[in-house]
Amino acid sequence: MSSRLPLMLLLLFLPLWLAASYGVRFALMEDGQWVGLCVEQAQRWECQLRSGLGLMIHFRLLAWGALAVAVAGFLLPGRAGWRLALAGLCLGVPALVLYTASLAVFAVVIAGLRLVRR
Template identity: 85%
Template sequence: MSSRLSLIVPLIVLSLCLAASYGLRFGFMEDGQWVGLCAEQAQRWECQLRAGLGLMIHFRLLAWSALAAALAGFLLPGRAGWGLALAGLCLGIPALVLYTASLAVFAVVIAGLRLVRR
């Protein structure tokens, strides 16, 4: 794989991850339509998914997963470490967008440092 392609593919993946995270936050979690609908009909599968995502945000599962993957990627050498750091970054970006910035910022910085290290 050329060096240019190895730079472009992760940037595209991270851009899609960021766009999906903002879409999930503003289109599903904060949209007034879903708030009102889920207050009336909490048994709908969409509302159950929204509640599960709320619990995942509350317990900071994305942020802790991102931090664990970033730390493991930082410590592991070679391609495995690079892949884990990319996974940590892909988990850390949604954690930043979805209300757990205080913990996820460390995961993003650690993963970013690992990705630029040779």
């Protein structure tokens, strides 16, 4: 197995993860149809998901989680640090897209630096 294979797979995965995050943002969070529908039928699973994501955005849970995991991954040596940095990056990308860019940008940069470090 090539030593560059995990990095190449990561570079293929990240655009897909970014597109999925934007899909959630524009199809679920910003689409006007959900506002009226969720007022009438708040018990639908889509409305519950939208409400939960709204609370996570409000309290910046994704961004803080991404930052904590990315810093832990940056500090830990070896494969464990690389995996934590990958988890921090996977949390940081949706946090960037979902309105908490001020914190998430640090998590993404720290995780990215750890992922390319030997």
